[in-house]
Amino acid sequence: MERSTGNWWETRWFALAAILASCVPLLAPALPPLADLPGHIGRYHIAAQLHASADLQRHWIFQWSLVGNLGVDLIVQALSPVLDAEAAAKLVVLLIPPLWVSGLILLARRAGGSLSPAAAFGFPLVYGYAFQFGFVNFMLAAGLALHALLLWCALSSRPALRSVLFVPIAFVLWIAHSFGWGMFGLLAFAAEWVRQREAGRGRGAALVRAGAWCLPLAGPALLMLGAPSGDGALWDWKAKASWFPSLLRERWKWYDVGCAALLFALLWAAVRDRRLRFDPLTGTAALLCLIAFVALPRLIVGGAYVDMRMLAPALALALAAVRVRPGHARLERWLALAGAGFFALRITTSTIAFLLFAQTQQAALEAVDHIPRGAGVLVLVNEPCSSQWHSDRLGHIAGIAVARRDVFENGQWALEGQQLLRARHPEADPYRIDPSQLVYPAVCEYKTTHFDEAIRDFDRGTFRYVWTLDFPARPALAGDVRLVWSNKVSALYAVK
Incomplete structure (x- = not known):
């Protein structure tokens, strides 16, 4: 030595x-x-x-x-x-x-x-x-x-x-x-x-x-x-x-x-x-x-x-x-x-x-204070293609809403043999677990959730709120899904 x-x-x-x-x-x-x-x-x-x-x-x-x-x-x-x-x-x-x-x-x-x-x-x-x-x-x-x-x-x-x-x-x-x-x-x-x-x-x-x-x-x-x-x-x-x-x-x-x-x-x-x-x-x-x-x-x-x-x-x-x-x-x-x-x-x-990164994430998390405790929240994230170098890292940010508000959201992993967590609400399929929260642009090689189809088809009994991230806020996503709060990163909608 x-x-x-x-x-x-x-x-x-x-x-x-x-x-x-x-x-x-x-x-x-x-x-x-x-x-x-x-x-x-x-x-x-x-x-x-x-x-x-x-x-x-x-x-x-x-x-x-x-x-x-x-x-x-x-x-x-x-x-x-x-x-x-x-x-x-x-x-x-x-x-x-x-x-x-x-x-x-x-x-x-x-x-x-x-x-x-x-x-x-x-x-x-x-x-x-x-x-x-x-x-x-x-x-x-x-x-x-x-x-x-x-x-x-x-x-x-x-x-x-x-x-x-x-x-x-x-x-x-x-x-x-x-x-x-x-x-x-x-x-x-x-x-x-x-x-x-x-x-x-x-x-x-x-x-x-x-x-x-x-x-x-x-x-x-x-x-x-x-x-x-x-x-x-x-x-x-x-x-x-x-x-x-x-x-x-x-x-x-x-x-x-x-x-x-x-x-x-x-x-x-x-x-x-x-x-x-x-x-x-x-x-x-x-x-x-x-x-x-x-x-x-x-x-x-x-x-x-x-x-x-x-x-x-x-x-x-x-x-x-x-x-x-x-x-x-x-x-x-x-x-x-x-x-x-x-x-x-x-x-x-x-x-x-x-x-x-933290600045963008904290802006996104301002929505959490407007989510009622225990609510079901359909999360939709505008996720960039993997070939795009920079990402704001919002794909799983809704996990913090689980930690702070005990909510149900659709971005948790449930791979058998890898995770011990299981999501209830089988009626919410296919918008129940990861990667259903990720919405990739049409040009990407990965295809998970289509935004308009998700808004049309999601289970209104499970999800009483919709939280979109890095999408422009709108007054309404559908006739029964209305905007209740937004900032430059997040938009929260309630099912009426």
Whole structure:
């Protein structure tokens, strides 16, 4: 293991500053402006308050069971006696970036004795597309997986103890999110393969031994036997190719694409430039995650964007693995300075972007005060095509109305094996669950709900209000659906 030379980017002060800075974009917004998070908050509220609310009981069924998608749900539930769902969710989400950045820093130090001068380039990847989507259970599990790998490596000299400890740890990671558990399996296998190779074993023997030592991690696979398979696996190669430019997709297309291109260029330079090399541990872990990204489908066992989730961790680990060979101190200093500057730039622009997203979301949420408690609300969101880089992230904003007013709305998820929530009111089909709230322009490849058809056909017994988002307000949507309140983003209509 290399020893630290005392460079500024290797100090504890820099590490602490990076860890704290990673959460700055999330500090000011009252609601972290992640696309799916408001919908999750609605579910957290139902889980915590269903027993105490007759309105929620009329609208929802929630039954706890063991599924691999409960990380933030369980923490928010534990905090529910002292914090409401919105405050608890913000607290947990606020901790995810520091969890990731600290994990990368500690892994880089474990692998090379000091922090890689290129590691800071990888810190902003915690704000990659999966986080922007609001896949908070996966992001939490992936952050925990980085720290679990540290423990795995620390116990490499005590393999029997490690095998015993990691049986329950594997289940904890799986409960947080099954894909996070799968990611840790790759990381642990990579670490064990490197250890076996460093012990002088051949490739074949190292593969067999690494697989054998990772068997204690396989327990959660038993819980997945017989689980619903969803719609089966789907490989979408066009979508997979789009994840590369979307690596840091946030608000400004060419800026985000340019930043992603810079990271890919840096890694390509590290492959080609003889002055640079990769640490075996983090480099091998990155390579396995990248192979998983290529091999995994977009849809599998009820989960979506499965492959996309692996890309940011793969690149973050690869950047943390980049080292400058001895004799090139000037290159090392410039690389560290550029990495810190890139991290500071992305944190600054993410902070601005989140403030702008939050401003639009808060304007949309002004409608909630005008919705009677316990009402049924048909939500219709003008959702842009996926090819449009910028979105105001209103697709699941109605989850906050569930948390604040105990309403029934049609944007909650109800995938068997993924969510524990079920919507009542079967008479409201097909406008009962996600994605019936999304209205895409006619030119988009996705087709869900047609606005005029929804207004004509929705069940007036279930829904006494219609809430439109990012559509122009009208005096009436139909003869019996009249405007009661509006602003520049939201319009609320009552069924007369």
